[in-house]
Amino acid sequence: MWQIFHKLGSPKWFFGIASTLMPWLLWVGLALMVAGIGWGLAFAPQDYLQGNSYRIIFIHVPSAFLAQSVYMMMAVAGLVTLVWRMKLADVFVKAVAPVGAVLTFLALFTGAVWGKPTWGTWWIWDARLTSMLILLFLYFGVIALGAAISDEKSSARAVAVLVLVGVVNIPIIKYSVEWWNTLHQPATFKLTEKPSMPAEMWVPLLLSVLGLYLIFGWLTCLRMQTEILVREGRTRWVKELVQAGGN
Amino acid sequence: MTAEFTVNLRSPDVSVGTATAMKAVFVRDLKIALRQPQDLLNPLLFFVMVVTLFPLGVSPEVSFLEQAGSGILWVAALLSVLLSLDHLYRHDFDDGTLEQLVLQPQPLFLLVLAKSMAHWVLTGLPLVLLAPVLGVMVHLQGNSVAVLCLTLLIGTPVLSLIGSIGAALTLGLRAAGVLLSLLIIPLYIPVLIFGTGTVMAASEGAPVAGQLALMGAFLVLALTLAPFASAAALRISLSNS
Amino acid sequence: MSEPLLQAVNLECERDDRVLFRDLSFSILPGTLIRVEGPNGSGKTTLLRILAGLNDSYSGDLLWRGQRRDGYREDFLRNMLYLGHRPGIKPLLTPIENLRALMAGRRSVPDKVLWQALEGTGLGGFQAVPCHSLSAGQQRRVALARLLIADEPLWILDEVFTAIDIHGVAALEKLLIERVENGGAIVVTTHHDLRLPAMQRVTLGGGDGYDR
Amino acid sequence: MAFDSFGAFIVMEGHGPYVWACYFMFFLLMGALALWSLRQRRSVFAQQRRRMNSAPARDQSPAGASFTRIEPSHD
16 A cells, blocks of 8 residues: 555656556547537537527536636645655646646636626626636645745645645635625526536536546646656656657 | 763753743734834834725715725725735744744744734734724724724734735745735635625624624634644745745 | 764755755764864755754654654754854844743743853843844854753754854853763854864765765 | 527627637637647756756866955956
């Protein structure tokens, strides 16, 4: 058990596994996304309330979903960094934070554009959008702190503390933003929450969520490999790898 | 040729208790601050000035101020706490006091808690005391002023405690001040929401006991968790210096 | 032979992609003084901070009286005194207040003793003057006053002789010798040419700092 | 197919611009992220290779300091 754990922590081992996984992640992910989005855009029936604008859901929900789970993953990795000092966990946080920020931004952007035909305005201080905005701030904080500390180990641990503090706060932020929202404007009608979504809608949605997850996996492997190359540049196996002419 | 020595290790019972050590930290911070009263006054002046900006910048009409007053006061209080955070550990870090603090045998998170409490007494508490005057200036009605002070009384310690984490994390970094705000403001949002929301509910005559209890829960949560995070962050920052 | 207080086993520290030291092992025994030597930038201060428990980005083990130090942190801190580059003196407080605050977390010492300790470091008459009006050397003496009353068996002193005048240096050397003779263990770095009877050396910066 | 013609698909009963703007942004940003990550990796490889070719040149002996004054010439 402990052996497996140690192996998991070895950058060299991870590098190899990632290399074999990456083509699968990328191509299966792309296929799923194309299927989900194509189905959603062209074949899924119209929404009876919002018309065609709801078709944004097939990228809005995957982005929003992933944006939140990336932060959770970062928190788990942060805990691993602090408790077991596993290098790979920190590599993960560093590699993934910009991806999470981009996904959060996409969720915000698509949410805002969706709001225009639905509410007649680009931005409303809706509970979901506001929580997403705060999540984006949290991501920026993580990225900025990681960039500000030059020492690798200190940077890893400081970021881990910040991510954990953030993850404790996320439910509180969500709850308070929802409470604040009801205080100011009783919710008229919400994005995405439908009494019952027909299968022609949720199946493509599920496909694109899965697809984006896999593509995220590919991006993560790629970025983690880069980070590992930078950090382990002086070890023999990286030198051999570089000499062997990897790209 | 090595001689035999008996080492007289210090036993736990001759050491200073945690409560005494905490009190010493607290008293020292207060003493230093009182020797430099100008530094105490600055966040207060900042608080007053930010509040003044709103009638000048937005509208001096009573109807607007009544509506926005609690929010204005809370935002101003939040910013002025934020402004003072940079100093929380900076001087101690620069002159080496922080190293000695970390090397004290007592649990670091409790010493950090003592420092956070000193910070609150020096910045948060004066803001609470000043708030009624400004509350009247932004036309908050009688009951709302009392509720505002109550929310500030419960909320500002949370600001100090959470802020202490950010201050510890950004210790010794370039442009620490801006970075600190970036890290901390998102974490302050729940306190701000409940702080202003409670006052607004009170001005509409709604019961506020529930919200106040919830803010109390925030305070308890911050008191129990924040010092651990701050202590961990301090160790990391010192390790890096 | 006495039991070692602190043992370093295969310490390695890397900073900014540069190995400061590797496979560094030594024991700190009671009644010895260890001088850590090396050119500028060889990691003397880093080593001292690691020994003191301030810096934990190292690999290898540190044993406190035979046990891994991490599990006995409180016991270790109670028995160790560290004086760093930065003396831990608050400019706004007077020497006596500073000393009182520094001792507050360690041991309760009557004010009279603190007052005498400050006198012993040559600060007689300055005890109640705010530290910001004292010179750099005088401020360091405030911190050094702790050495006159400290009962911790292990002292870790970084650049103790900095900013101290000739007479002060001689007196401080005498203090360290006496301390060692009474069974204290001391680790120092200094650029001052220190020659003490039972002195051991740990030399850093062998020149192989770059390879791995 | 939920639309009668390709034209209808593009217009989406007036919601077309919103929907297509979202999809455009999504693919733009995800594509940029992927491209940036790929390039980053490639440049790291190139950098390592360059460093390895010049690695042995590193001087390992600490330079002796002489603290000799350097007189600027006055001509």
